[in-house]
Amino acid sequence: MLTVTDLTKTYKTGDKALAEVSLTVPKGQVVGLIGPSGAGKSTLIRCINRLVEPTSGKIALSGAELTGLGPRALRRERRRIGMIFQEYALVERLTVMENVLSGRLGYVSFWQSFTRRFPSADIERAYRLLDRVGLMEHADKRADALSGGQRQRVGIARALSQEPELLLVDEPTASLDPKTSRQIMRLLIEICAERGLPAIVNIHDVPLAQQFMQRIIGLRAGRVVFDGPPEQLTESVLTTIYGAEDWTAMRKDGEADRVAEAEAVARLAMISA
């Protein structure tokens, strides 16, 4: 379980990115984090994995404090947090298997990591994870030979190879087409449920968040202005989060995507008929 209490971050520039944010994410729950540009979503994720130093407040994972740790303890604690990125952050010239194993680098000695000799338990786990994300037959391919959806599956397997207690997911589908986005989102939700993993997903696509998330947190100007199930995310709540103008524009974009997807499907059906 992740517990964030009164988290505040003011950057040196004077920007107050987060103001007294409190939230708890229980095991197995996937939370979608939404909000307009500059609302503080990335800052919240970065404070939790301590890439950004909070100004005040507390963050605890399974009861252990993450705030106030020295560099060594912080390195150890970071292993408990798996990260999944928008642009996948894979090492392109390495194989899929090597990329998954790189999730273990925080656990092996310098020499083992330098020579890339991983314990057999790590290799077995990596194969199991590749099987789970549907990439078993691609294990020996180079990462740069994969599609976007396959790369994100490698990113998921790599994060899981850390055996994390929390997943932080930053815009996992921003570089993917709508159908692949839904497949990736479904995979994430299933995996978190299977493993009892809590997750926070920074997500721009509101309809996708509404379709898949069990809970949505809306940030505006560094404050939590909505925290509830997707059914309660009404037009008026979305207007509170995004402001009327931005929300209307986003809704139009979403509709345009759906129309484009339906047209593409219809075209394919005609070609293959």
Ligand SMILES: Nc1ncnc2c1ncn2[C@@H]1O[C@H](COP(=O)(O)OP(=O)(O)OP(=O)(O)O)[C@@H](O)[C@H]1O
């Ligand atoms: N390194 C930084 N130094 C100074 N100010 C920053 C820094 N990073 C973010 N900010 C400011 O903090 C606020 C929140 O930014 P943040 O990137 O967390 O928002 P966001 O919701 O993730 O936005 P986006 O959706 O555009 O990525 C903004 O006002 C931003 O300008």
